[in-house]
Amino acid sequence: MTPRSLYLHIPFCRRKCFYCDFAITTGGRGLMAEYVQVLCEEIRDTIANLPGRGSLETVFLGGGTPSLLGGEEIAAILQTLGEGWDLVPGAEISLEANPGTVSLESLQSYRARGINRISLGAQAFQDHLLDRCGRGHSVADIYEAVALIRQAGFANFNLDLISGLPHQTLPDWEESLHQTIALAPTHVSVYDLTIEAGTAFAKRYQPGCAPLPSEELTVEMYKLAHRVLTEAGYRHYEISNYAKPGYECRHNITYWRNQPFYGFGMSAASYVHHWRWERPRKIREYINLVRHKQYPPPVPEKINDRLFDTLMQGLRLAExxxxxxxxxxxxxxxxxxxxxxxxxxxxxxxxxxxxxxxxxxxxxxxxxxxxxxxxxxxxxxxx
Ligand code: SF4
Structure with missing residues (x-):
């Protein structure tokens, strides 16, 4: 099966959230410009080895904070993809954004370049919780970002929420769910906080110990999210994801169905014809690898690994x-x-x-x- 989904990793963030273990960097404009160039080079190197033009049903610009890139940079990346792939009519093209990093102008320029879905990291609707996570934005910024997303003409957008945050109470969580519904996104992702090794939170908190909510409380939060969101007309179609009918995230369904995909950029993984490969998680290593064309050989997947992935991913889906x-x-x-x-x-x-x-x-x-x-x-x- 030839991949019909493609992921692009944009690793830049203004600062690192205290729970984050994604591959990111806080580098400035100069590094962003260099990265976009290298990313396009990596895409072209793959295109050079394709047997013919491909077609894509989904493209996902994730991060990091892709909304730190300007419309011209997004255009350069999408144009480079166009050298090797056509987009099928109605292709889903998502871009992750964070509150406080978008303007009407930037959103309009993304839309003009073909982005048709925004995924916004809201996480919580209490300023003190956002602050304690090092999020670097306020609740007011969430409202403003959603207003701008609508004003720019995006009908399809997701809000991310996190449960199980330190100091988060059940009423806080209920309030976040209701505020989310009031903003009427087409899609809601609800993640339970995991304390990952090496993060600021791992130094501060012990899983299961106060001020983190108890396991019983996080189960309550999960059940509450299910009740509140499904009553509001969202379908709980995946363990952590809810959508209005017809707005399920087609890109992520590719992963959950263990179907092939290309990934480009620092830390990005690809899965093509049952071979997997992954790019370095450090920006200089990634840039050097692409510049010197030192791409490591892909690793063939063992049949039991493929079966395990197919089961583990597929069981996440309600279907x-x-x-x-x-x-x-x-x-x-x-x-x-x-x-x-x-x-x-x-x-x-x-x-x-x-x-x-x-x-x-x-x-x-x-x-x-x-x-x-x-x-x-x-x-x-x-x-
Ligand atoms: S915005 Fe997202 S990717 Fe960036 S540091 Fe925060 S959690 Fe990590």
Whole structure:
């Protein structure tokens, strides 16, 4: 299968949020200009090896904060993609933005260049919580950004929220959910905070200990998000994602269905014809790699790794995975072993196996880590 989705990593942020473990840099305008040049060079190097022109259904500019780039830089990147790929009519072209980094002018210029979906990192609707996360923007900035997104003509936009923040209470969370609904995004992503090693939060907080909410409270928050958002007409179509009908994120569905994709830029991963590769997470290493054309050879994927990824990703979706598709790709014997391994979760009411294999909301989604662990025991781990 030829990739029909493409990810572009724009690693620049004004400052680093205290919980963030993404590959980012806080470099200034000069470095941004150099990066865009190198990114276009990497794209051209791939195009040079394509068997022919491809077509794309989704493009996602993520980061970092892609909204720190100007319209001309976005245009240069999209034009470079146009040298190798056509966009299918109605292609989804998303750009991640942060409050406080957008203007009417910048949003209008993105739209004029073909961006048709904005994903805005709101995270919380309490200034003291935003402050404690090092977010660098206020609640007022969220409202202003949404007003500008609408004014610029974007009908399709996502808001990101985080639950389980230090000092966050259930009423805070409920307020954030209601404020989100009042802004009427087409899509809402709800992530539960994970304390990642090496972040500022990891130095300050112990998972499960105050001022972080208890595990019971984060479960309450998850259930509350489900109730409030589904009552407001959002479909809970993936463990952490909600959408108005027809506004599911097509780009991310590519990942959840374990379909192939290209990724360009620092830290970006690609998955093409069952081979995977990834770019360096440090900006100088990435720039040198592209400048000197020292691309490492792709790594072929082992069949058990592919099956594990297909299951782990596919089980995130409410639709689950069609059994016939699994049989065709991995053989009936292997899938029978998987079903046998999952039988204990079927008995607990977390997993359903009929013509599809799926986790049952909400209990199955709440215990997805245990299901994944059990699949890992069966299928082994990557070396
Ligand atoms: S804005 Fe996003 S990518 Fe940038 S530092 Fe904050 S969490 Fe990380």
């Amino acid at each position: 689950g995975i069609e059994l016939a598709v699994l049989h065709q790709e991995f053989g009936e014997e292997k899938i029978a072993q998987v079903c046998q391994q999952l039988q204990k979760f079927v008995d607990r009411g977390w997993v359903q196996i009929d013509h599809r294999l799926r986790l049952l909301p909400l209990e199955g989604w709440l215990f997805s880590d245990l299901v994944n662990l059990s699949l890992l025991e069966l299928l082994g781990t990557r070396e």
